[in-house]
Structure formats: C-alpha cells, structure tokens
Amino acid sequence: MRVTPCQAALAGAISLNLLLLFCAWRGPGRSPASCRPPRGVPGVTVLLRDFEDFDNDLAGTARSFASLPVPVLVAAEAAPYPPVPLPAGVRLLPLHPVADQPPPLAHPELHVRTRHVALVPDGTRAVPGLLERMRDTLERGPGDTRLVAAPVGSVPLRCLELQLEPRVWTARYGTGAPGVCRAVEGTAVLLLRTRDLFTLPFPLARPVPTAIFVQAVLRGWGLRVVPAAFPASRRPPVSPHNHWKAENLAESRRRRLMRDLGIKREVLADGRERWYGCGKETARCFGTVHARTPQYLLAGRWTPPCCLRALRETARHVVGALEAAGVRYWLEGGSLLGAARLGDIIPWDYDVDLGIYQEDMGKCRWLAAAAAGEPVEDAEGFLWEKAAEGDFYRVHYSRSNRLHVDLWPFYPRGGVMTKDTWLGHPQDVEFPESFLQPRVPMAFAGFTAMAPNNARAFLELKFGPGAIENPEYPNPDVKRLGQD
Structure with a gap:
C-alpha cells in the first residue's frame, strides 16, 4: 500500500501528540526525564555564566569559543543590560521564569546536547584542542575524577584541600597536593560531564567555581588540573564605580550561595575566616525551640557557629556585668556541663544558663531595670528583660538577635537553694547551698566564670551519674545523640 505525503504527515502529527500526552500523563513526579531530548552527542558545550551586565567581555568570549566551533550558551537570570551583541549561533538562556513566557528556558539542561560541558569565565579566549584535552583528562582519569580545571591567564592555579563539616556548618580550606585538588584558587575553566553538572542541586549558582567545588566534595568527586592555560582577554581597567559594584554583587552572591549550601563559616587556607550566619542586626539562625529540641538537631546539625560565637560574646558580657556589680552567680545546667566537659558551650546548645542569688539582683542596674518590667538595652546593645515564662531573666545578644543568657534567681531556704519558677526540666x-560556699573559677567559652565547688557532684545531682562522660541531646525522647 502506497503512503501519500499527506498520510505520512498526519501519522507524524498523531505520533507527536501521543508522545506529548504521554509526557503530560507521566507528570513531574513520574520520571519526566524519559520525555526529554536524548543527551550524549560527542563534543563540549561552552556555558558562559560568570559575568557582570555593566562591565563584561561577553561578546568577545562567546565569539572566540564559537569559532572553534563548539556550541556556546549564555546563561543569565535575564538578558544582559546594556544589551550585548552576541555572535550568530550563540544562544541566551534566561534562568529566571517569566509569568507570560513558556518555562523551558528556565531549564538549561534541556538545551545542552553534548556529553561534556565547560563553564568558562568571562574574558577567556579559546585555544584549539584544549577543551578536548580537558575532556580526555576527565575520561582517562581515576574513577572518582568528575571535574577538570584549567587556568585562565598567566597565573597558575593553586590546588586547595577542601573539607566540609556539614554538622557544624563549616567549609575548611587548606593547601592541596600539586595536581590533585578538591578546589582551586585562581580563574579557571571547569569541565565536567553534562549529566553530572545537571544532577547537582545548584548547577549554575554563582560564584560558579565555589558552588561546583562544594557540591563536588559533598559527592566525593575527584578534581584534576591541567597546566595548559587559556589566554585572558586584554581589557581596559575597571572603573572605581564598577569595581565597587562588582565587589558588592560578589559578596551578596556568595552569601546567598552559602545560605543555600548550608555553610555559615569558611576557614581559609591562610587561617582567615568568613562568616555568613546571624549577627547583631539580624535574627538568629533558628526559630522557637520546641520540646527542648531545636530544628537544627532534627536536621542532623549542631548549633550554627555564628550562634555559638554570639552566645560566647553574650555570656562574657553578662558575667562581666554581674561581677562588676557584685552579683553572686554560677554556671548552671547545661552550661556547667559544657564547662566541665569541654571548657565551652556544648556544641548543640542554644542558650547559656547562670544561677544568681536573688538578693543580689538590685546590685546590677540592668537587672534591676528589667525586674521593674521594661526591657532595657545596655550601652553595648545587649537587651535585658524579664522572661515571659516565669520569674527569671534573659539577656539577649541584641533586639534583633534573640540568642540569650538565662539568669535564674535562687534563694536559700534551710540550707537548700530553691527558686520560684520551675519549668519541668529533669x-x-x-x-544544697554548700555547693556555692565557696564558688570556684572554671574555664568557659573563652573566659573564666564562677561555678559550684564540686561540679561533678552538682551535675550528677541534676543529670544523673556519669553525666559528664555520657553526652546526650537535651531531649532524648525526641532525638538521641547517636541517631545522626
């Protein structure tokens, strides 16, 4: 039977509609990857992602790589402004969805057909054969090799070791062995398999190198460095205003990236630190604590390091104010436990507890003002107030950041220290008041605080035998230490 062109066209249209209906029926929760265009064409696609709208060499970089020729894609939240005259064949992929536009351009992975992809920084110039050399290094490397880097410009890349400590929200850099790295310092082209790039949760987050290195380390991916370099374009000096804009944008992007990756502290190879968590002007990093179990414990993490830093600072300030006023105080509860065990706050604790003699409260003007009923901010920005839950007091890191030290007023009755508010904690x-006669100094959180004279007996009275040697989360009925 002879098939006419009209019949063939009709059959093709019906088949296409059936395929679209099948993809729609599969839905987002039913493995839509089977409906995507097949990937795996030999070659390398160049992705241009790291550039600034107001000062870039995007056209020159795109033109250089398009001449090889290789597919070149420019990925950005929106079209650059001022507009950039991209060479013929270079496509722009807006990453930010627009309500009145179809969604596919929000998924650049659908537009990369090649087996490999190179993330190329702005201002790079192509070298014939170098992308292929990087690809061969990737494919012939050890089994864990998933990423290859090549320098841009005349300065060699510096290999860095990168260790991630997710439980304490920290990334730690060190000097790596030559040729085998977890990250690199310097401007670089990064090449990896397309399927690997787009299995990452944040494949095109900026700054691109940092985002890729952190996600690669979390997956145990190996990184190889090739010494051959891509030339850098000769560009006029950046104006002071554009330099300022670029620095501010880079800082905001890095902060956003660290928030998304769950990193609040970076320790650099030279020992310097970068902090990305809460501060005096922000809210704390976690919300209201329920059942003595903060949300971060349920997520398998400990207290964010910025919060521990703020608690240490608040505790030091409060102790200094109490000592200056002659208020008798001592480390209480979990804070004494941390001092006895570590000389510091327990790594998963969310406040500091101090006991005070109730009769001494009037000696401290900030405490006396809080007892009168109104929150009061002292000269260094710490907020003193009466707790809403009962007859005790809190000193907050600031009005915005409610990390705090709890002050528990006790008074002696028949040789026993008691108080008026009990919250039902075990x-x-x-x-006995004899634990406080005398009080003794103890190292805590980077300074010296006063403590009961027999910390072990005091803690075992409160927490049970072996409390110092057997750490546990605040509420084991909700989450136990060994369940992480």
Whole structure:
C-alpha cells in the first residue's frame, strides 16, 4: 500500500501528540526525564555564566569559543543590560521564569546536547584542542575524577584541600597536593560531564567555581588540573564605580550561595575566616525551640557557629556585668556541663544558663531595670528583660538577635537553694547551698566564670551519674545523640 505525503504527515502529527500526552500523563513526579531530548552527542558545550551586565567581555568570549566551533550558551537570570551583541549561533538562556513566557528556558539542561560541558569565565579566549584535552583528562582519569580545571591567564592555579563539616556548618580550606585538588584558587575553566553538572542541586549558582567545588566534595568527586592555560582577554581597567559594584554583587552572591549550601563559616587556607550566619542586626539562625529540641538537631546539625560565637560574646558580657556589680552567680545546667566537659558551650546548645542569688539582683542596674518590667538595652546593645515564662531573666545578644543568657534567681531556704519558677526540666531541681560556699573559677567559652565547688557532684545531682562522660541531646525522647 502506497503512503501519500499527506498520510505520512498526519501519522507524524498523531505520533507527536501521543508522545506529548504521554509526557503530560507521566507528570513531574513520574520520571519526566524519559520525555526529554536524548543527551550524549560527542563534543563540549561552552556555558558562559560568570559575568557582570555593566562591565563584561561577553561578546568577545562567546565569539572566540564559537569559532572553534563548539556550541556556546549564555546563561543569565535575564538578558544582559546594556544589551550585548552576541555572535550568530550563540544562544541566551534566561534562568529566571517569566509569568507570560513558556518555562523551558528556565531549564538549561534541556538545551545542552553534548556529553561534556565547560563553564568558562568571562574574558577567556579559546585555544584549539584544549577543551578536548580537558575532556580526555576527565575520561582517562581515576574513577572518582568528575571535574577538570584549567587556568585562565598567566597565573597558575593553586590546588586547595577542601573539607566540609556539614554538622557544624563549616567549609575548611587548606593547601592541596600539586595536581590533585578538591578546589582551586585562581580563574579557571571547569569541565565536567553534562549529566553530572545537571544532577547537582545548584548547577549554575554563582560564584560558579565555589558552588561546583562544594557540591563536588559533598559527592566525593575527584578534581584534576591541567597546566595548559587559556589566554585572558586584554581589557581596559575597571572603573572605581564598577569595581565597587562588582565587589558588592560578589559578596551578596556568595552569601546567598552559602545560605543555600548550608555553610555559615569558611576557614581559609591562610587561617582567615568568613562568616555568613546571624549577627547583631539580624535574627538568629533558628526559630522557637520546641520540646527542648531545636530544628537544627532534627536536621542532623549542631548549633550554627555564628550562634555559638554570639552566645560566647553574650555570656562574657553578662558575667562581666554581674561581677562588676557584685552579683553572686554560677554556671548552671547545661552550661556547667559544657564547662566541665569541654571548657565551652556544648556544641548543640542554644542558650547559656547562670544561677544568681536573688538578693543580689538590685546590685546590677540592668537587672534591676528589667525586674521593674521594661526591657532595657545596655550601652553595648545587649537587651535585658524579664522572661515571659516565669520569674527569671534573659539577656539577649541584641533586639534583633534573640540568642540569650538565662539568669535564674535562687534563694536559700534551710540550707537548700530553691527558686520560684520551675519549668519541668529533669535537671531543674533544688540543691544544697554548700555547693556555692565557696564558688570556684572554671574555664568557659573563652573566659573564666564562677561555678559550684564540686561540679561533678552538682551535675550528677541534676543529670544523673556519669553525666559528664555520657553526652546526650537535651531531649532524648525526641532525638538521641547517636541517631545522626
């Protein structure tokens, strides 16, 4: 039977519609990858992602790589402004969805057909054969090799070791062995398999190198460095205003990236630190604590390091104010436990507890003002107030950041220290005043605080035998330490 062109066209249209209906029926939760265009064409696609709208060499970089020729894609939240005259064949992929536009351009992975992809920084110039050399290094490297870097310009890349400590929200850099790195310092082209790039949760987050290195380390991917370099374009000096804009944008992007990656502290190879968590002017990093179990414990993490830093600073300030006023105080509860165990705050604790003699409260003007009923901010920005839950007091890191030290007023009755507010915690019990006669100094959180004279007996009275040697989360009924 002879098929006419009209019949063939009709059959093709019906088949296409059936395929679209099948993809729609599969839906987002039913493995839509089977409906995507097949990937795996030999070659390398160049992705241009790291550039500034107001000062770039995007056209020159795109033109250089398009001449090889290789597919070149420019990925950006929106079209650059001022507009950039991209060479013929170079496509722009807007990453930010627009309500009145179809969604596919929000998924650049659908537009990369080649097996490999190179993330090329702005101002790079192509070298014939170098992308292929990087690809061969990737494919012939050890089994864990998933990423290859090549320098841009005359300065060699510096290999860095990168260790991630997700539980304490920290990335730690060190000097790596030559040729085998976890990250590199310097401007670089990065090449990897297309399927690997787009399995990452943040494949095109900026700054691109940092985002890729952190996600690669979390997956145990190996990184190889090739010494051959791509030339850098000769560009006029950046104006002071554009330099300022670029620095501010880079800082905001890095902060956003670290928030998304769950990193609040970077320790650099030279020992310097970068902090990305809460501060005096921000809210704290976690919300209201329920059942003595903060949300970060349920997520398998400990107290964010910025919060521990703020707690240490607040504790030091409060202790200094109490000592200057002659208020008798001592480390209480989990804070004494941390001092006895570590000389510091327990790594998963979310506040600091101090006991005070109730009769001494009037000696400290900030405490006396809080007792009068109104929150009061002291000269260094710490907020003193009466707790809403009962007859005790809190000193907050600031009005915005509610990390705090709790002050528990005790008074002696028949040789036993008692108080008027009990919150039902297992360790919230009376104790003999003899533990405070005398009080003794103890290292805590980077300074010296006063503590009961027999910390072990005091803690075992409150927490049970072996409390110092057997750490546990605040509420084991909700989450136990060994369940991480």
